[in-house]
Amino acid sequence: MSVFADVWQYLTDGSNWTGTGGILDYLVQQLLLTATALALAVAIGLPLAMWLGHIGRGGFLAINVSNVGRAIPTFALLALLVTAEWPGIATFGPFGRAGIATLIALTLFALPPIITNTYVAIREVNSEVKEAARGMGMTGWQQFRRVELPLATPLVAGGVRLALVQVWATATIAALVAGPGLGRIITDGFANSYYGKGIAGAVVVAVVAMVLEVLAVLAQRAIDPIPRGPQHRTDDALPQNALPTTT
Amino acid sequence: MPVTLLVSAAEPSCYNRTVNEWWCTAYLTDYRSELVDATVEHLLITISAVLLGIAIAFPLALLARRFVRLETGIMGASTALYTIPSLALFPLLVPFTGITATTVVLGLALYALTILVRSILDGLASVPDDVRESARGLGYGRASQLFRIELPLALPVMMGGLRVATVSTVALTTVGALVAHGGLGNLIADGVLTNFKAELMAACVLSVAIALLLDVLIVVTERLVTPWTRTRVRT
Numbered sequence: 001m002s003v004f005a006d007v008w009q010y011l012t013d014g015s016n017w018t019g020t021g022g023i024l025d026y027l028v029q030q031l032l033l034t035a036t037a038l039a040l041a042v043a044i045g046l047p048l049a050m051w052l053g054h055i056g057r058g059g060f061l062a063i064n065v066s067n068v069g070r071a072i073p074t075f076a077l078l079a080l081l082v083t084a085e086w087p088g089i090a091t092f093g094p095f096g097r098a099g100i101a102t103l104i105a106l107t108l109f110a111l112p113p114i115i116t117n118t119y120v121a122i123r124e125v126n127s128e129v130k131e132a133a134r135g136m137g138m139t140g141w142q143q144f145r146r147v148e149l150p151l152a153t154p155l156v157a158g159g160v161r162l163a164l165v166q167v168w169a170t171a172t173i174a175a176l177v178a179g180p181g182l183g184r185i186i187t188d189g190f191a192n193s194y195y196g197k198g199i200a201g202a203v204v205v206a207v208v209a210m211v212l213e214v215l216a217v218l219a220q221r222a223i224d225p226i227p228r229g230p231q232h233r234t235d236d237a238l239p240q241n242a243l244p245t246t247t
Numbered sequence: 248m249p250v251t252l253l254v255s256a257a258e259p260s261c262y263n264r265t266v267n268e269w270w271c272t273a274y275l276t277d278y279r280s281e282l283v284d285a286t287v288e289h290l291l292i293t294i295s296a297v298l299l300g301i302a303i304a305f306p307l308a309l310l311a312r313r314f315v316r317l318e319t320g321i322m323g324a325s326t327a328l329y330t331i332p333s334l335a336l337f338p339l340l341v342p343f344t345g346i347t348a349t350t351v352v353l354g355l356a357l358y359a360l361t362i363l364v365r366s367i368l369d370g371l372a373s374v375p376d377d378v379r380e381s382a383r384g385l386g387y388g389r390a391s392q393l394f395r396i397e398l399p400l401a402l403p404v405m406m407g408g409l410r411v412a413t414v415s416t417v418a419l420t421t422v423g424a425l426v427a428h429g430g431l432g433n434l435i436a437d438g439v440l441t442n443f444k445a446e447l448m449a450a451c452v453l454s455v456a457i458a459l460l461l462d463v464l465i466v467v468t469e470r471l472v473t474p475w476t477r478t479r480v481r482t
Contacts, residue, residue, distance in 0.1 A: 003342045070411065071458040073418040075432060076451040079439045083447055169332035173422060176334070177439050183334050190425055195341060202338035206331040213330045 006196020007203065016200075023185065023204055030181035033174075034167045037106035041163060044107070045114035046156070053122025053152075054144050062119035069112035074170045075177075078105045082177040102171065102179040109170050110163040117159025121152035150225045157223055161216040168212055172205050182208075262445040271445035278446070281434070286453055288348070289430025292423065293416050293461070296352045300359030300412060307360070308367035309393075318368075325361040333358070333422045341426065351423035358419065359412040366408020370401030403476060406469040410462055417458040430454075 010016055017023045052058040081101035125148045133147040175183025182205050189198025261271035275282065311318040331339070336354045344350040374397050382396040421432030429436065431450040438447030470477070 067414070071414050071418060071455055071462070073421040073432070073435075073451070073454055075421040075424070076418075076435055076454060079435045079447055080451060083439060083442060083444060165330050169330075169334075172332040172334045176422070176424065176436065183332075186334055186338055187425065190338070195338075199338045199341060202335035205335035206339065209330045209332060209335070210327060213327075 003195055003199065006194075007200045010196050010200040011203065021184075023182070023201075026180070026182045026184055027204070027208070030168075030171050030183075033102065033106065033171050033180060034164070037103055037167050037171070038110055038160070038164055040103075040107045041110035041114055041167075042160060045111045046118055046160075049115040049118035050122055050144070050149075050156075053119045054140070054148065056123060059119065059123065062115050066112040066116040069109060074105065074109060074173050077108065078102065078170075078174060078177045078179070081105055082179075098174065098177055098179040101177070102174040102181075105174075106167050106170050110167045113162035113166060114159045117162065118152075118156045121155030121159070122148050124155075125151045153226075154220065154224045157220040161213075161220055164216050165209065165213055168209050262443070267442070267444050269444045269448045274445035275449060282449060282453070285431045285434050285450065286457070288428070289417070289420050289432075289454065289457060292348060292351055292355065292420050292428065292430055293413070293457070296355035296416050296420075297359050297409070297413050299352060299356035300363050300416075301409075303356065304360050304363035304367060308364045308371070311364065311368060312371060321364065325357075325364055328357055329361045333419050334425060337423065337425055346426045346428075348423075348428040350426050351420065351428050355416050355419055355423075359416055362408050362412040362415070363405075366405050366411075367401070369408070370404035371397055373404050374400045399473075402473050403469065406465060406473075410465050413461050413465060414458045417454060417461060421454055431457075 015022075019025065049062060052062055078101060081104055082098050084101075122144075129147060129151070130143065133143045138146065171179075171181045172183040172186070174181050175185075175187040182201055185201030186198045186205070189195060189201060260266070260273050260277075261268040262274040262277075307321055311321045328336075333354060336357070337350055340350045340354055344353060378396065378400065379392070382392045387396060420430050421435055423429030424432035424436040427433065431454045434446050434450035435454075437443065438450060
């Protein structure tokens, strides 16, 4: 299979890694984009879902936002945002319309896992523990800050982890609408029937996705404030079917 | 007759270059065959991928349940696979299956598989232990207990997984546009490329509609095959 030889050749040629439009250039773009979108989604979704979980309302919305997010193709939303007159900021950054459209789509798709997991995390804190906290005279804020939040942290972090995987995947798809990121190498390769290049791009994207996932799992374990035995790893704290809506 | 020609050319079509409206019924009628073809391809890809996913997920889940050592391996591998974005997974399959619909079906089946294996295992785990014990007490063998007691009782949870898998597969099929087999995704790609808003909107709406339709179909099927979940115990 000569395709594999092409892939190897593309990946081992140093000139493909450096310079404008090189792998590293796109990698940095995509990492920046991913970090920005994730930060935006956390800033919007986390407080909202924590508040809803604390007061115990809006559960239907918080749970179903994930189901709705799953039914809307990322590609479709990206395509609509890029083509729409609004938000038509053609001068925004080097990628113009596609850049801002990608950022909006990424943030929107990162919200469902964050909102659903955070809501469930806060909500599912043992009600006896909550009652005990109230019995000890804690105010609503104290109860949230000192009881619910520490207990919910692993699950909340799990939601952010799922969102990270989701955002990375969506950022790759941005290339289908001429957005920034590593996906460009894939789409360029396929558009020009240079499959070795396309597949090389895919290898880089897949490897980085797995590295990010491993780093996120480690971070999730590190920030868990409650010491747990080896048999109670934070993974077990994730709800069943805690899979990202992959794209 | 030049006069009538002129009139028909000036007929306002909501999808011509100058107007380019988002919502256009004239587009739906004029491009009907194109839309139908794309929808049919979309449905075929989605359904074959989910069926293939089920066909692989069942033996895998049963193996994972039988041999606990395998479970970590199977779950780990499928979760790792799930972190690969679809735009990267399809190219990785191309050396083996080429620029064909098979590439898309195989890739989507691998994603569906991850969800399905989990939900089958969760479903089987949701069967109460005393039910299992009663079945054994009644003389059910391993296989008949699985097929006649455990799997039926696991159906609600498994169907939940099937819904998630199906809905995400419909959405992911659009990415198949990369290898020119994306069903409605092909129209979306073309719509972006040529700035054809009516085409883009129609394809997006249709793909969400397919997802919702299949979801409803599964819910209805589930209700039909699990009549016992609706009988309330009277006190």
